[in-house]
Amino acid sequence: MKRTYKLLTKSTLVYLVITFLVFLLSAQILQHFLEKYIDDELEFRFNRWERRITHHISEENDLQEILGNDRIQLLSSVPLPGSYPVYVDTLLHNDEMDALEPWRIKKIVVEKEQHFLEVTMKTGMNELVFLRGAVYNTLFPAFILLALIVVLSNRFMSGYLLKPFNKILSYMETYSVGEKLESVKTNTSEFRSMQELFHNMISRIEEDYKNLKEYTENMSHELQTPLSVLRRKIELLLGNEKIMDSEPETIKTLYEEVNHISNLGTSLNLLTKIENKEFLNLQRVKTKNVIENHLAKINEVAELKSLTINSDLSDSHELTIDPILFDILLTNLVKNALKYSDLNTTITLASSRDELVISNYGKSLNVKPELIFERFYTSESSSNSLGLGLSIVKKICELNSISIEYSYEKEQHYFRLRQ
Amino acid sequence: MKLLLIEDNIKLQTELTNFLKEEGYLTETANDFRSGIEKIHLYKYDLVIVDIGLPDGSGFDIIRSLKSNNNNCGILIISAKNAIQDKVNGLELGADDYITKPFHIAEFNARIKSILRRKNFDGNQSIGFQELNIDLNSTEVKVGKNILALTKKEYELLLYLLYNKDRILTKESIAEHLWGDHIDSADSFDFIYSHIKNLRRKIITAGGNDYIKSVYGMGYKLTSNGGTAN
Structure with a gap:
């Protein structure tokens, strides 16, 4: 994925670039006016002198007298039209200050008695040139100061301005179906409409979810009574030898399928109840005792399959969970291990301070491991099972923030639980 | 009642x-x-x-x-x-x-x-069937005068059969009765078979008759009509 940037960083950057361009432009304009001002000022001075010199030249009769002034020279030829006046900016040495100073020189041509006289005027512009740098010298520090203020204030203000946004985000993050979503008060219109949109979306999802849930609930619940009747009827048929002698397979299939539907209903019902968070009697469950009690109950089942159950349980392993749910979790995991164990192998239950591991020997899965927690997934070798056991396990883990990991190492299936 | x-x-x-x-x-x-x-x-x-x-x-x-x-x-x-x-x-x-x-x-x-x-409404704390007798208080099982040594599950199974004599107990029903939710019923049929086999053997060894009849591969029935080996 491409790198992402914060909105404020982006907007700050754009803002700064634009501001910079505006500053640059205004600096250019200011500089332009300044140059014009300098030119005007110098021109004003030159004009004054020009008038005086022109006057002096027209008053003076003796040409030699005029030429005695070192600023006035006699041109040897007629100057080309447009070649005057000539402006030259130069640096001249100021003896008093012992420094070079900028001067402007203006050369003009004055005509007197068929002679063309070139008059050179010069004026110091030290004090004016100073102004030139002033534009950039003021504007650039101003820009940098502005940029600094913008960046800093954005940094500090972002927390404040984006507080409602971040709050909305955090509510969105922790939201799960069935919960009430808190609203954040804000007068920022974008945040408000985002929140409204989100709330509308949630209520639609809630509505759908509710319908689906009711459907599952009703299905699994309402099925039980008719199934009871159905099962009873089949049980009556079982007692009828005439029918059993003629249609044993039919009755058998009927009976098995009724049982299957009934189990399905019971499991789906349980799954719905877990999803509805009906088990909230949270306690710190010391797992060692519970597991040992459970193992005592199923030991016989294991023996019949020639399985050994090893337990290496730690006193300090605890889970925060409704004890009923832990019981269901354990029952399903152990049932799963019993079911998929190879004959004459060992099932191991081990716990440490913060981990519970159940492992058993068995053939590797022929599908992706992620699928085993999916509803109605069953491996081909046992089509009898419902495929809901591990979904129930997964659901219980999710609701109690227990992480469950499946792995297959050295011919063993591992389920690792951590809270 | x-x-x-x-x-x-x-x-x-x-x-x-x-x-x-x-x-x-x-x-x-x-x-x-x-x-x-x-x-x-x-x-x-x-x-x-x-x-x-x-x-x-x-x-x-x-x-x-x-x-x-x-x-x-x-x-x-x-x-x-x-x-x-x-x-x-x-x-x-x-x-x-x-x-x-x-x-x-x-x-x-x-x-x-x-x-x-x-609740003791019956006043009768034993249950019998032909030469079989279970004392429900002491959980002692007798065949005639011989005491049977049964495992806990065998005892429960026999009691279940006695409570429901002459009625077919399906394997599913037996599995649920014996193991509840701890095992998928379909997986437990072999276990039921081996329990039934042991129960039959113990009763016969103690001198009793085999009253446990296998029915259409679906379940078992305790009946005095005699059992078929299965």
Whole structure:
């Protein structure tokens, strides 16, 4: 994925670039006016002198007298039209200050008695040139100061301005179906409409979810009574030898399928109840005792399959969970291990301070491991099972923030639980 | 023995009533909460079988009412909800047992017999079948005069068969009775077979006859008509 940037960083950057361009432009304009001002000022001075010199030249009769002034020279030829006046900016040495100073020189041509006289005027512009740098010298520090203020204030203000946004985000993050979503008060219109949109979306999802849930609930619940009747009827048929002698397979299939539907209903019902968070009697469950009690109950089942159950349980392993749910979790995991164990192998239950591991020997899965927690997934070798056991396990883990990991190492299936 | 069945589903009610009458119980029925409450106040029953989810009230309130009247009758809850919390609540209120729909009729029968025995309405603490006899207090099983040494599961299985003599116990029903939710019933059929095999062997070794008959590969039946080897 491409790198992402914060909105404020982006907007700050754009803002700064634009501001910079505006500053640059205004600096250019200011500089332009300044140059014009300098030119005007110098021109004003030159004009004054020009008038005086022109006057002096027209008053003076003796040409030699005029030429005695070192600023006035006699041109040897007629100057080309447009070649005057000539402006030259130069640096001249100021003896008093012992420094070079900028001067402007203006050369003009004055005509007197068929002679063309070139008059050179010069004026110091030290004090004016100073102004030139002033534009950039003021504007650039101003820009940098502005940029600094913008960046800093954005940094500090972002927390404040984006507080409602971040709050909305955090509510969105922790939201799960069935919960009430808190609203954040804000007068920022974008945040408000985002929140409204989100709330509308949630209520639609809630509505759908509710319908689906009711459907599952009703299905699994309402099925039980008719199934009871159905099962009873089949049980009556079982007692009828005439029918059993003629249609044993039919009755058998009927009976098995009724049982299957009934189990399905019971499991789906349980799954719905877990999803509805009906088990909230949270306690710190010391797992060692519970597991040992459970193992005592199923030991016989294991023996019949020639399985050994090893337990290496730690006193300090605890889970925060409704004890009923832990019981269901354990029952399903152990049932799963019993079911998929190879004959004459060992099932191991081990716990440490913060981990519970159940492992058993068995053939590797022929599908992706992620699928085993999916509803109605069953491996081909046992089509009898419902495929809901591990979904129930997964659901219980999710609701109690227990992480469950499946792995297959050295011919063993591992389920690792951590809270 | 007088029983009251409070169940709102008429079909199920009829089925259960028929069964209970066949078993020889004097059975009365109530379709809803109101008539249920009325009957328990008017008459005395040995056992009240109550559905928790009634249309006009909760079965829990019927249990409360029974208990507040110092009624010593047995209480069996039936519920369509497999809510463990319901079970806990019911038993805390003083119900004797809890059974979830849909149940096997054999299981229903065994629960009723077990409650009635515990309540000692029978006065009879042993149960017998031909030369088999179980003393329910000491859990001692005899074949004639020979004492049988049975494992806990074998004992439970035999008792279940005795409670339901002459009735087919399906493998599913046996699995649920013996192991509850700890094992998928389909996986347990081999285990049931080996338990039955051991039970037969022990009874025969002790000099008894084989009364456990295998039925169409679906289950077993305790009957005096003689068993077939399977």
